[in-house]
Amino acid sequence: MKVLIIEDEKELARSIVQYLRQESYVCEVAHTIKEANEKILLFDYDCILVDISLPDGNGLSIIKTLKEANKLDGVIIISAKNSLDDRVLGLNLGADDYLPKPFHLSELGARVSAIIRRKRFDGSNEIKVHELSIDLLGKTTRVNGKLIDLTRKEYDLLLFLLSNKNRVVSKNAIAEHLSGDDAEVFDNFDFIYAHMKNLKKKLAEAGCEDYIKTVYGLGYKFEA
Amino acid sequence: MKLLRRTIQNYVLYSALLFVLCTPIFYVAIQRLFVHEMDSVLLSHKKDFIKSSEHLKTEDDLALYHMMNKEFILTPNPSPSIRDSLFTVESYDSLHGAIIPFRTYVSGVSIQNKPYLLTIRESMVSSGDLVTAIVAIQAGLLLVLFLGLVFINRKLTRVIWDPFYTILDRLKRFQIDKDASIDLPLSSTAEFRDLSSAITQLVSNNKNAYQSQKEFTENASHEIQTPLALLNGKLDLLIQTDLTEQQAELIGSIHSSALRISRLNRNLLLLTKIENNQFQTLEEIDGDGTLTQLINQFEESIRAKNLVIKYFFPEGKILIKSNKALLEILLSNLISNAIRYAPPNSCITIEGTKTTCKIMNQGDPLKRPEVIFERFTGKTQTPMEQGSDLRLQKK
Numbered sequence: 001m002k003v004l005i006i007e008d009e010k011e012l013a014r015s016i017v018q019y020l021r022q023e024s025y026v027c028e029v030a031h032t033i034k035e036a037n038e039k040i041l042l043f044d045y046d047c048i049l050v051d052i053s054l055p056d057g058n059g060l061s062i063i064k065t066l067k068e069a070n071k072l073d074g075v076i077i078i079s080a081k082n083s084l085d086d087r088v089l090g091l092n093l094g095a096d097d098y099l100p101k102p103f104h105l106s107e108l109g110a111r112v113s114a115i116i117r118r119k120r121f122d123g124s125n126e127i128k129v130h131e132l133s134i135d136l137l138g139k140t141t142r143v144n145g146k147l148i149d150l151t152r153k154e155y156d157l158l159l160f161l162l163s164n165k166n167r168v169v170s171k172n173a174i175a176e177h178l179s180g181d182d183a184e185v186f187d188n189f190d191f192i193y194a195h196m197k198n199l200k201k202k203l204a205e206a207g208c209e210d211y212i213k214t215v216y217g218l219g220y221k222f223e224a
Numbered sequence: 225m226k227l228l229r230r231t232i233q234n235y236v237l238y239s240a241l242l243f244v245l246c247t248p249i250f251y252v253a254i255q256r257l258f259v260h261e262m263d264s265v266l267l268s269h270k271k272d273f274i275k276s277s278e279h280l281k282t283e284d285d286l287a288l289y290h291m292m293n294k295e296f297i298l299t300p301n302p303s304p305s306i307r308d309s310l311f312t313v314e315s316y317d318s319l320h321g322a323i324i325p326f327r328t329y330v331s332g333v334s335i336q337n338k339p340y341l342l343t344i345r346e347s348m349v350s351s352g353d354l355v356t357a358i359v360a361i362q363a364g365l366l367l368v369l370f371l372g373l374v375f376i377n378r379k380l381t382r383v384i385w386d387p388f389y390t391i392l393d394r395l396k397r398f399q400i401d402k403d404a405s406i407d408l409p410l411s412s413t414a415e416f417r418d419l420s421s422a423i424t425q426l427v428s429n430n431k432n433a434y435q436s437q438k439e440f441t442e443n444a445s446h447e448i449q450t451p452l453a454l455l456n457g458k459l460d461l462l463i464q465t466d467l468t469e470q471q472a473e474l475i476g477s478i479h480s481s482a483l484r485i486s487r488l489n490r491n492l493l494l495l496t497k498i499e500n501n502q503f504q505t506l507e508e509i510d511g512d513g514t515l516t517q518l519i520n521q522f523e524e525s526i527r528a529k530n531l532v533i534k535y536f537f538p539e540g541k542i543l544i545k546s547n548k549a550l551l552e553i554l555l556s557n558l559i560s561n562a563i564r565y566a567p568p569n570s571c572i573t574i575e576g577t578k579t580t581c582k583i584m585n586q587g588d589p590l591k592r593p594e595v596i597f598e599r600f601t602g603k604t605q606t607p608m609e610q611g612s613d614l615r616l617q618k619k
Contacts, residue, residue: 009450015457022464080449102453102486105460153524168463170476172483178524191524217472218463218479 001116002026004045006036006062007078008054016049019105020112022167032056037065047074047115049108050095052086060086063093074115078103104173110163127162129224132208134159143206153178154199157192161212161222170219196220228381235373239366250358258354259327262346263310266329269296269344277335286335301332301339308332317347324348387411391420398427400434401504441496448489455482494553503547511542512576518556519574522563529568536575558583 003025007013010031017027028043030036033056040048040062048066052059063075075095079086087098097111117125117136125136131144134155141150141158150158160177161169171189178192200212213221273296280286290298308331317324329344390409398406406427408420459479467475497503512535519526519533526533544551558581562572566585575582 009454012450012454012457015454015461018461019457019464080453101449102456102482105457170460170463170479172479173460176483179521191528194528195524215463215472216469217476218467 001046001120002028002043003112004028004030004036004039004043004048006030006033006049006054006059007051008032009051015105016108019109019167023109023113023165025112025116033059033062036062040066040069040071044071045074046119047076047112049076049078049112052077052079052090060090060093063090063095067094074119076108076111076115078108104170104176106160106164106167106169106173107177109167110160110177113163127159129162129165129211130209132203132211134162143203143208146206148202148206150199150202151195153195154202157195157199161220165222165224168215168219168221172219174219227385228377231377232374235377236370239370243362243366247359247362250362251354254354254358258348259312262327262348263329266310266327266344266346269346270329270331270333270342273342273344274333277333280335297343297345298333298335299341299343301341312348313345320347384413387413387416388419391416391423395423399504400427400430405431437496441493444493444496449486452482452486452489456486498550503550505547506545507548509544509546509548509551511544511581512537514552515555515559515574515576515581518552518559521556522559525560525563529563529566531563531566531569532571534571534573536573537577538575539577542576542578555581555583562587 001024003020005013005016005027007016007029008031013029013031017029020027025047028039028045030039031054033054036050036054039045048062050059050062059077059079063077066075073096076097076099077086077090077095078099078101079090080101090098096115099108099111117127127134127136133142133145134140135142136159139152139155141148141155156178157174160174171192174192175189178195196212200210203212204210211222211224213223215221273293276289280289286298290296308329310327310329312325313328314323314325316322317326325348326345327348329342331342331344333340333342387409388411394406394408406424408424410420411417456479459475459482462475463472463479516535559574562583562585565587566572567587570586572586573582573584575584
């Protein structure tokens with residue numbers, strides 16, 4: 001699975017590459033619109049991350065180019081300008097998602113994997129990890145084929161950890177992910193602990209192995 | 225008060241003052257003139273009399289003359305040293321059938337070497353009539369003057385002030401974030417031309433200032449968010465490595481601080497945007513719907529604290545004309561503060577009418593309520609959030 005990262009900030013691009021590689025994505029980086037356009041014409045990507053402010057112009061022009069080349073899928077705009085206009089404009093042009101900077105790499109990972117899943121499995125969208133399977137369309141979770149009843153937040157939490165499989169996801173990232181974009185994030189993480197406790201309990205009761213590891217002081221990790 | 229009314233009001237006041245002041249002055253002046261004129265007439269009458277009295281040789285002549293000229297009264301003068309005097313006396317006039325003033329001239333004369341007292345009387349116009357006449361004439365003049373003023377002013381307002389009203393109208397409708405430039409009419413009046421050019425200048429200066437401020441906002445946002453994104457990214461990578469407990473704890477708190485900076489930066493940028501008036505699109509928003517929807521976003525924290533939310537909408541559906549994004553931020557901040565500072569297991573009451581929205585928790589009252597709308601004046605150890613949030617409330 002190939003991901004193109006169009007980002008002029010070299011260090012940030014490197015962090016993203018490093019993080020996404022752990023998910024065994026093949027990542028390429030373009031720092032300018034020119035570079036990006038060359039790569040887009042030559043290769044097909046499963047997901048493209050576009051920064052709006054680039055040294056040689058506005059990243060939105062890349063989305064236009066993609067649209068003209070009919071290669072418009074899996075575009076995520078990452079922008080420091082968290083302006084409603086840019087967001088609306090980008091999404092109207094055909095981008096799939098908009099992620100304002102600064103973001104958690106785990107959040108980015110979750111969004112990238114959501115886009116790639118949508119693209120790869122067209123419809124029958126299921127994630128399977130050993131005995132655990134998640135139906136993304138029905139939003140249902142099964143352990144050994146047996147349906148378990150998760151609340152929406154517990155489901156979101158599980159999916160978020162799964163999307164960042166084998167990587168540590170910080171409590172902050174989980175809190176922001178669960179509270180959504182606009183909600184004020186609270187300084188205490190009690191609600192995360194509560195959800196996590198319930199989720200682990202429900203999975204264990206259904207006979208699922210304990211994949212979710214607590215990383216002391218930092219967060220959680222789905223190990224499989 | 226309209227310009228026309230204001231000018232006319234001043235004119236009216238001035239005219240009325242003039243009227244009140246001038247009438248007595250006029251009266252006195254005319255009266256004096258009149259008396260003076262009458263006196264000279266009386267004097268010349270006396271001269272006539274003296275001249276003609278030379279022909280009066282006998283008592284009979286005198287009596288005859290007296291009969292023919294009623295205005296002359298001759299009485300024998302007991303004291304020849306009496307001096308001439310002029311005065312006004314009121315007496316009954318058979319001709320008018322009323323008491324009217326007479327100007328009287330008393331003078332000692334000698335006819336055929338006999339001293340006589342000559343009294344000449346001339347009836348005066350009644351001063352009442354005079355005043356009435358003056359007032360009538362003045363009032364008429366005033367009315368004509370006043371009507372003329374109103375008429376001329378109306379005309380002037382329409383013609384001369386027309387560019388002014390056009391300028392005013394354009395200014396009212398001008399929106400610095402939307403309109404490229406202000407298009408003002410060129411008047412032939414120098415003052416209005418000056419006004420137009422001054423406003424155009426002002427607008428273009430403001431436009432530039434606004435533009436650079438806007439650019440600054442965007443630049444600041446970009447400049448700060450990118451390193452922050454970098455910091456967050458590296459931290460996310462760092463936590464993937466093998467860490468000791470101590471390292472993990474340190475990184476965890478760095479992570480939280482980085483997050484806090486990002487949030488703070490976001491809030492500051494939002495404030496700048498609000499101060500730049502970049503949220504001007506207004507729409508009809510379902511107020512109670514928005515409130516309930518926002519409350520749902522906080523269900524986690526509400527459940528964690530075991531709070532009870534009570535809604536109270538006595539007027540039913542509430543439609544608010546506002547900017548959707550700002551309203552949501554405002555309500556969301558209020559609700560989140562209410563939740564944050566509510567004691568566990570308590571109750572939060574939300575009351576909304578068409579004009580007010582009350583979100584009440586059962587927390588401790590503020591120690592210094594007067595600074596609540598200032599930035600960065602928090603009650604607890606999370607000062608930045610509360611401060612910058614509440615600052616929004618005031619807008």
